Amino acid sequence: MSPPENTIGFDADDTLWHNETIFERVHERYRDLLARYHDAATVDRTLLDTERRNLELYGYGVKGFTLSAIETAIQLTDGRIGADEIQRIIGLGREMLAHPVELLEGVRETLEALGARHRLIVITKGDLRDQERKLAKSGLAGRFHAVEIVSEKNEQSYAAILRRHGIAPDSFFMVGNSLKSDILPVLALGGAGAHVPYPLTWELERIDGLPRAEGRFFPLEHIRAVPAAIEAWRAARQRA
Amino acid sequence: MSPPENTIGFDADDTLWHNETIFERVHERYRDLLARYHDAATVDRTLLDTERRNLELYGYGVKGFTLSAIETAIQLTDGRIGADEIQRIIGLGREMLAHPVELLEGVRETLEALGARHRLIVITKGDLRDQERKLAKSGLAGRFHAVEIVSEKNEQSYAAILRRHGIAPDSFFMVGNSLKSDILPVLALGGAGAHVPYPLTWELERIDGLPRAEGRFFPLEHIRAVPAAIEAWRAARQRA
Numbered sequence: 009m010s011p012p013e014n015t016i017g018f019d020a021d022d023t024l025w026h027n028e029t030i031f032e033r034v035h036e037r038y039r040d041l042l043a044r045y046h047d048a049a050t051v052d053r054t055l056l057d058t059e060r061r062n063l064e065l066y067g068y069g070v071k072g073f074t075l076s077a078i079e080t081a082i083q084l085t086d087g088r089i090g091a092d093e094i095q096r097i098i099g100l101g102r103e104m105l106a107h108p109v110e111l112l113e114g115v116r117e118t119l120e121a122l123g124a125r126h127r128l129i130v131i132t133k134g135d136l137r138d139q140e141r142k143l144a145k146s147g148l149a150g151r152f153h154a155v156e157i158v159s160e161k162n163e164q165s166y167a168a169i170l171r172r173h174g175i176a177p178d179s180f181f182m183v184g185n186s187l188k189s190d191i192l193p194v195l196a197l198g199g200a201g202a203h204v205p206y207p208l209t210w211e212l213e214r215i216d217g218l219p220r221a222e223g224r225f226f227p228l229e230h231i232r233a234v235p236a237a238i239e240a241w242r243a244a245r246q247r248a
Numbered sequence: 249m250s251p252p253e254n255t256i257g258f259d260a261d262d263t264l265w266h267n268e269t270i271f272e273r274v275h276e277r278y279r280d281l282l283a284r285y286h287d288a289a290t291v292d293r294t295l296l297d298t299e300r301r302n303l304e305l306y307g308y309g310v311k312g313f314t315l316s317a318i319e320t321a322i323q324l325t326d327g328r329i330g331a332d333e334i335q336r337i338i339g340l341g342r343e344m345l346a347h348p349v350e351l352l353e354g355v356r357e358t359l360e361a362l363g364a365r366h367r368l369i370v371i372t373k374g375d376l377r378d379q380e381r382k383l384a385k386s387g388l389a390g391r392f393h394a395v396e397i398v399s400e401k402n403e404q405s406y407a408a409i410l411r412r413h414g415i416a417p418d419s420f421f422m423v424g425n426s427l428k429s430d431i432l433p434v435l436a437l438g439g440a441g442a443h444v445p446y447p448l449t450w451e452l453e454r455i456d457g458l459p460r461a462e463g464r465f466f467p468l469e470h471i472r473a474v475p476a477a478i479e480a481w482r483a484a485r486q487r488a
Contacts, residue, residue, distance in 0.1 A: 065345050067377030071311035078318065079338055082331045091327035094334055098319055105305050136376050137307030137399040154412075159377040172394075 015153075015175045016122055016238065017194075019184030020132035020139065022206035023231070025146055026110045031073075032208055034100045038077060041093055045085045055080045056211055063212070067159050069135030074101030105138055109145040112206075114232040119151045121235050129154045131169060131182070133161050133189070161189035163196050170197070181241060183234055186213045191225065200224040202237045223248075255415045256362055256478065257434075258392075259424030260372035260379065262446035263471070265386055266350045271313075272448055274340045278317060281333055285325045295320045296451055303452070307399050309375030314341030345378055349385040352446075354472040359391045361475050370395045371409060371422070373429070401429035403436050410437070421481060423474055426453045431465065440464040442477045463488075 021027035038055070039048045046054075058076040066072030077097050081089045122128060130152050132139050139157045143149050154173060158165045170177055180199040184190025186209070191201040201224070219225050223244035226237035261267035278295070279288045286294075298316040306312030317337050321329045362368060370392050372379050379397045383389050394413060398405045410417055420439040424430025426449070431441040441464070459465050463484035466477035 065342060066311060067375065071306060071315060071375075075311060075314060075338060075341070078334065082335050085331070087331035087335075089331050091322045091325070091329050091334070094318065094331070095322050095327075098315060101315070102305060135307065135311075136397065140399055157376065159380055 013126070014179045014181060014238070014242070015127045015129060015173070016234075017129050017131045017169075017180065017182040017184075018119075018152075019182070019186065019190045020130055020142065021134065022185040022208075023112070023183060023190070023204060024115050024130075024148065025112060025142065028206055028208040028210060030104055030107050031210070034104060037100060038081075038097065041096060042081060042084055042089075045088075051080075051084065054084055058083070060212060067135075068133045070101050070104045070138055071135055073104075074098060077101070105141075109142050111146060111148075112231065114230060116148070118231050118234055119148065122238070123151055126238070127153045129156060129169075129173070131156045131158065131161065131166070131190075133158050161186075161193060163193040166193050166197055166199075170199075178245070181238055183231070185209070187219065188213050188215045192219055195219055195221045195224060200226070200241045202226040202228050202234050204228050204231050204234070253366070254419045254421060254478070254482070255367045255369060255393075255413070256474075257369050257371045257409075257420065257422040257424075258359075259422070259426065259430045260370055260382065261374065262425040262448075263352070263423060263430070263444060264355050264370075264388065265352060265382065268446055268448040268450060270344055270347050271450070274344055277340060278321075278337065281336060282321060282324055282329075285328075291320075291324065294324055298323070300452060307375075308373045310341050310344045310378055311375055313344075314338060317341070345381075349382050351386060351388075352471065354470060356388075358471050358474055359388065362478070363391055366421075366478070367393045369393050369409075369413070371398065371401065371406070371430075372396070373398050373401055401426075401433060403433045406433050406437055406439075410439075418485070421478055423471070425449070427459065428453050428455045432459055435459055435461045435464060440466070440481045442466040442468050442474050444468050444471050444474070 018024060039051050042051050055077060058080045062072060062076050066075060074097065078094055081094065081097060119128060128151055130143065136157055143155060156169050170180060177198040182190055182194040182199060182201040183204060185204055185206040187203055191203050194201045218227060223241065228234065228237060258264055279291050282291050295317060298320045302312060302316050306315060314337065318334055321334065321337060359368060368391055370383065376397055383395060396409050410420060417438040422430055422434040422439060422441040423444060425444055425446040427443055431443050434441045458467060463481065468474065468477060
């Protein structure tokens with residue numbers, strides 16, 4: 009086999025496996041916990057405000073979420089929340105960390121098809137140990153040439169990854185469910201990207217509008233469409 | 249300048265900058281917070297038990313410590329702890345994350361001396377964003393060829409780092425304050441190491457006895473002694 013000509017990067021949470029669904033179930037139980045103090049909309053809004061305020065300090069991931077959820081519960085109850093309820097919030101966080109990894113439909117076959125021709129890497133953000141654990145549980149670790157866990161997905165962090173692996177930006181194609189974290193920074197560097205939305209998007213990942221990058225941006229409905237998008241991208245590059 | 253022949257790895261917390269001292273001050277305030285419920289020894293022992301039990305799930309770092317400290321406080325007070333006190337524990341964690349970085353004495357000069365001849369890298373564990381932030385605050389980031397933040401420091405993770413950077417184990421020299429995390433796994437791989445103890449060692453990093461590895465292990469009292477140890481190691485290799 010000739011050496012792979014392109015590198016395909018995959019986001020992990022909500023691209024390879026379910027994540028936001030698990031968070032959403034936890035949010036529901038969190039709302040229930042605080043239901044005798046506040047309505048669901050107030051709980052959601054206040055928690056999101058806390059998460060946004062703490063993001064710079066805590067970064068992404070379950071542990072920061074749990075700390076923000078405890079802080080929000082204390083705030084929303086004017087300190088009347090009981091220690092047993094706080095213990096239950098800690099328990100919600102632990103459940104998320106220990107949760108089984110459920111692959112999205114079509115992931116395994118798509119990686120198998122792409123792995124024969126391209127170098128595959130994972131680029132994800134969140135808690136270091138949690139992301140490593142999920143990759144191990146997924147059974148997909150052997151499919152990837154490298155796993156990059158970063159504290160933020162932006163032009164700078166993608167550029168560092170490409171440099172470290174000797175990847176030319178125009179030979180890099182990223183697949184992910186977040187336009188903000190997975191697609192926009194890669195397009196800005198001259199790479200390509202396929203956006204495969206997940207049914208749920210965390211508020212802090214949302215952006216308005218679709219990017220414009222002729223021949224380099226592919227809004228898809230399913231990960232199974234990624235190989236065809238990569239072929240279209242390669243064909244466009246050869247014509248150029 | 250000829251290319252550097254050796255790579256020198258540096259641990260970060262308590263090797264380049266103070267860390268355990270900051271944790272210790274937080275521990276004192278944590279004990280004070282729980283003093284009306286339990287004596288200091290009980291608080292310390294129970295917190296350590298919680299941290300040990302949670303280590304696999306949470307990994308290292310301030311966020312996991314904070315969650316363990318909240319859990320321990322609830323346990324030690326049979327749930328009588330107030331929300332305001334839990335908020336203060338969250339505050340202790342936040343203070344640690346926002347704490348200024350204080351370099352250890354001699355670090356800057358030692359890195360400057362070594363950087364002229366060797367490739368320097370940082371290998372550290374803990375929360376991803378927290379470690380990156382500390383490196384940025386330290387003003388030392390430009391001194392290092394690479395920064396590796398890992399979830400655990402063991403033979404496997406060191407081997408992966410050496411492989412990724414194309415470093416032969418016998419050309420690798422690690423400097424750190426933890427025999428368990430910084431020295432033993434590197435010696436086992438055939439590398440060399442200098443142990444520079446910090447006045448305080450976290451209980452979960454302690455081991456008994458000193459390793460034996462003729463010409464490859466250097467117990468030092470100060471980081472300023474590292475360049476001479478590296479020269480001794482190089483001389484021993486040339487004789488071999």
